[in-house]
Amino acid sequence: xxxxxxxxxxxxxxxxxxxxxxxxxxxxxxxxxxxxxxxxxxxxxxxxxxxxxxxxxxxxxxxxxxxxxxxxxxxxxxxxxxxxxxxxxxxxxxxxxxxxxxxxxxxxxxxxxxxxxxxxxxxxxxxxxxxxxxxxxxxxxxxxxxxxxxxxxxxxxxxxxxxxxxxxxxxxxxxxxxxxxxxxxxxxxxxxxxxxxxxxxxxxxxxxxxxxxxxxxxxxxxxxxxxxxxxxxxxxxxxxxxxxxxxxxxxxxxxxxxxxxxxxxxxxxxxxxxxxxxxxxxxxxxxxxxxxxxxxxxxxxxxxxxxxxxxxxxxxxxxxxxxxxxxxxxxxxxxxxxxxxxxxxxxxxxxxxxxxxxxxxxxxxxxxxxxxxxxxxxxxxxxxxxxxxxxxxxxxxxxxxxxxxxxxxxxxxxxxxxxxxxxxxxxxxxxxxxxxxxxxxxxxxxxxxxxxxxxxxxxxxxxxxxxxxxxxxxxxxxx
Numbered sequence: 001x002x003x004x005x006x007x008x009x010x011x012x013x014x015x016x017x018x019x020x021x022x023x024x025x026x027x028x029x030x031x032x033x034x035x036x037x038x039x040x041x042x043x044x045x046x047x048x049x050x051x052x053x054x055x056x057x058x059x060x061x062x063x064x065x066x067x068x069x070x071x072x073x074x075x076x077x078x079x080x081x082x083x084x085x086x087x088x089x090x091x092x093x094x095x096x097x098x099x100x101x102x103x104x105x106x107x108x109x110x111x112x113x114x115x116x117x118x119x120x121x122x123x124x125x126x127x128x129x130x131x132x133x134x135x136x137x138x139x140x141x142x143x144x145x146x147x148x149x150x151x152x153x154x155x156x157x158x159x160x161x162x163x164x165x166x167x168x169x170x171x172x173x174x175x176x177x178x179x180x181x182x183x184x185x186x187x188x189x190x191x192x193x194x195x196x197x198x199x200x201x202x203x204x205x206x207x208x209x210x211x212x213x214x215x216x217x218x219x220x221x222x223x224x225x226x227x228x229x230x231x232x233x234x235x236x237x238x239x240x241x242x243x244x245x246x247x248x249x250x251x252x253x254x255x256x257x258x259x260x261x262x263x264x265x266x267x268x269x270x271x272x273x274x275x276x277x278x279x280x281x282x283x284x285x286x287x288x289x290x291x292x293x294x295x296x297x298x299x300x301x302x303x304x305x306x307x308x309x310x311x312x313x314x315x316x317x318x319x320x321x322x323x324x325x326x327x328x329x330x331x332x333x334x335x336x337x338x339x340x341x342x343x344x345x346x347x348x349x350x351x352x353x354x355x356x357x358x359x360x361x362x363x364x365x366x367x368x369x370x371x372x373x374x375x376x377x378x379x380x381x382x383x384x385x386x387x388x389x390x391x392x393x394x395x396x397x398x399x400x401x402x403x404x405x406x407x408x409x410x411x412x413x414x415x416x417x418x419x420x421x422x423x424x425x426x427x428x429x430x431x432x433x434x435x436x437x438x439x440x441x442x443x444x445x446x447x448x449x450x451x452x453x454x455x456x457x458x459x460x461x462x463x464x465x466x467x468x469x470x471x472x473x474x475x476x477x478x479x
Contacts, residue, residue, distance in 0.1 A: 025292075025344055026053030026075075026308035027331075028265055032315040034421035035453040037336055039066035041356050042312065045336055046072055048354035049344060055264065055308045057119060059100040068110045075114040075308075076100060078141070080130055083118050087136035090143070097144040101154065112154055116264075117141055120161040120202065122181045125321075134158065135187050142195055151195075158188065159200040159264040162243055165250040171231040172300070175246035176253050186254050193256060201247055202265035202310070205239045205284065209275055210323060217275075222287025234299045240266075240288070241298040248300040261301060265310035270339055272325030274398030278340045285331075285342050286350075293346025316391040316421065324393040335359050335453060360454040367419035367429035368412035370436045382431040383414055390418035394447070401447035412442055413449060420452040 029042060043066055046054060054067070057077040067074050078086065078096070086093045104110035117138045121130035142156040164181060167174040177185045192199060205220040218226035219239050228235040229242060236242040244261065251259060268284040269276040295304045314330035332338055336356025343349045386392070392414050394401040404410050415435045422428035429435045442449040 025051050026055055026073075026306070027051050028055045028057075028308050028311045029313070030057055030311050030315050030318070032318045033313070033334060034316055035334070035423070037313070037356055037359070037453065039063045041336060041359070043067060043070055043072065045312070045332070045354065045356055046070075048357075051344065053113075053306075053308065055116065059096075061100065061103070064100070064104055064110055068104065069108045071111060073111050073113040075116055076112060077116045078118060078137070080118050080121055080126075083121065083130055083133040083137045086117075086140055087133040090140050093137070093140035093144045094147065097141065097148050097150070101145065101150060102148055105150065114198075115141055115145070115154060115156045116200065117156055117158050119159050121158065122164050122178075122184070123161045124163050124178075128180065131181065131184055135184060135191070138188060138191065142191075142197075155195060155197040157192065157197050157200045157262075159202055162201055162203050162247070165247055167246050171229060172234075172236070172242055172245040172249050173231050175249035177250050182254070189251070189254060189256050189259070193259060198260040198262045198306075199247075199251070200262050200264035201244070203240060203243050203263055204266065204310075205243075206268050206276070206325075208239050208243075210273065210325070221283055222291050223283075236299075238287075240291075244298045244305075245300040248298075261305070263305060263307035266307055267310040267329050267331070269325035269328045270330075271314075271328035271399045272320075272393040272396050273323060274396075276325040276328060277398060277400075282340050282342065289343055289346035290348075291346070316417075320393060324396050327391060327393050332356070333448075334450065335361070362420075362424050362452045362454050364439060364441070364451065365424055365437050366412075366440070366442045366449055366451075367416045367435050368438055368442050369408045369415060370434055371408065372434060375432070375434060378432050378434055379411060382434055383411060386414040386418040386431065390414065390421050392417065404444065404447055409442075413447070416442060416449050420450055423452050 027046065039062075042054075046052075047070065052071065053073045053075070055075040055077070056063070058079055059076040064074065064076065086096060101112060101115070104112060118130060118134050121134045138156055138158060142151065145151040145154055145156065163178070164185060165175050165177050167176075176182075189199070191197075209215050209217060209220045216226055219229075219237070222238050222240070224237050226237050228237050230236075234245075236245075244263075247261065251257075266288070268281040270278050270281050292305065292307065297303045297305050309331060311329045311331070313332045313336060314328050314334045316327050316334060318326045320326050330339070331342070331353065332355060336359060338353040338355050341350045341352050343351065344353070393399070395404075395410060395413060396402060401413055404413065411434075415429065415431060419425075419429045419435075419437075426437070429437050
């Protein structure tokens with residue numbers, strides 16, 4: 001009998017540490033796209049890839065209900081534009097908890113773990129617009145959770161961009177919170193400490209590379225090839241460790257000695273910039289997953305680190321103000337198909353993630369340039385409209401559609417993106433007679449001319465792609 005118990009114990013242990021299980025990995029799912037997959041499909045993708053946590057950017061009731069009974073832990077989001085009303089009116093905070101939390105908490109319901117109040121509210125680019133409302137909103141939501149009887153299990157937090165702290169001498173030990181928000185951060189951190197809430201930080205090694213032309217490229221990855229940065233006897237060989245430990249030092253300097261840190265967003269884009277491509281994304285993810293699998297953490301934050309990848313799918317209507325790459329953070333394409341092999345477990349089992357199943361596309365129709373060379377004077381304005389109302393970011397230098405064989409093919413790409421984002425409306429493939437609808441797939445071996453998803457919600461947000469458009473206009477001038 002004892003020998004059988006030993007065998008069972010070993011079998012159970014083997015199950016727990018099986019590389020087929022992904023412990024503590026989360027995924028962000030944003031929906032700023034012209035068409036989105038059904039939430040049931042998102043659940044299927046997460047479960048098939050054994051991802052057990054999801055972070056949302058809102059709390060849409062219809063979406064959230066699909067996670068009921070799945071065992072997937074959900075982080076609900078409260079957008080920045082709702083902070084003021086929740087900060088100024090406790091009754092509205094109570095109503096929010098009742099409608100977006102309590103209704104989902106029943107036997108077999110949604111496993112809500114965190115409420116993310118705001119999203120990077122203290123980002124420098126926001127010029128302090130959320131400083132007065134963030135902390136009051138945090139307090140009101142947490143108070144409402146306690147009053148509803150959920151406060152012990154569901155915690156409030158706020159995803160912060162890593163720009164809330166800085167290091168003047170570029171070493172972690174010099175880290176401290178920005179002077180303009182330091183008092184606000186101290187208030188929030190003390191409140192989190194009292195309520196056993198975690199600190200959520202978004203860390204993007206790609207942005208370190210993108211924002212600083214002198215940033216050593218090797219330092220963005222985990223291969224150990226970078227020239228080490230020495231700090232108080234610690235040798236740093238990657239920016240992730242250095243960045244997170246800068247946060248640890250910042251916390252220590254305001255009296256927070258021990259607080260759970262969660263990486264709310266981390267990833268690498270695959271289009272929209274010369275360094276945003278599949279090759280570098282794969283190198284980054286391979287190194288990151290291997291590091292996470294060791295469960296060693298960083299020098300100052302040892303142990304397992306909970307994290308959420310950014311992001312599940314591409315979003316073709318995200319703002320491109322930070323850069324054209326913003327629409328291409330997805331591990332999966334817009335239609336839920338994987339972009340490249342990866343191993344979420346970090347065990348070296350390189351294989352394609354399991355993509356979305358049963359995806360329904362619209363008709364196999366593409367909108368392309370008609371070839372009417374007599375009316376080329378009409379092209380610039382129509383091209384500008386297509387790119388500003390559609391998405392031309394994959395035409396960027398270094399991106400997958402940058403090497404299309406002709407100017408006409410570039411025009412076709414722009415026209416087709418607008419056409420598909422308009423759900424293949426016939427009127428969306430006119431462009432003053434410059435376009436036509438064809439049945440022949442215009443895609444190349446490197447450049448995908450997408451087809452819209454069937455029966456998906458649509459939103460039309462004007463975004464600009466001036467840098468891409470300028471390049472296309474230069475090409476046109478050469479004709």
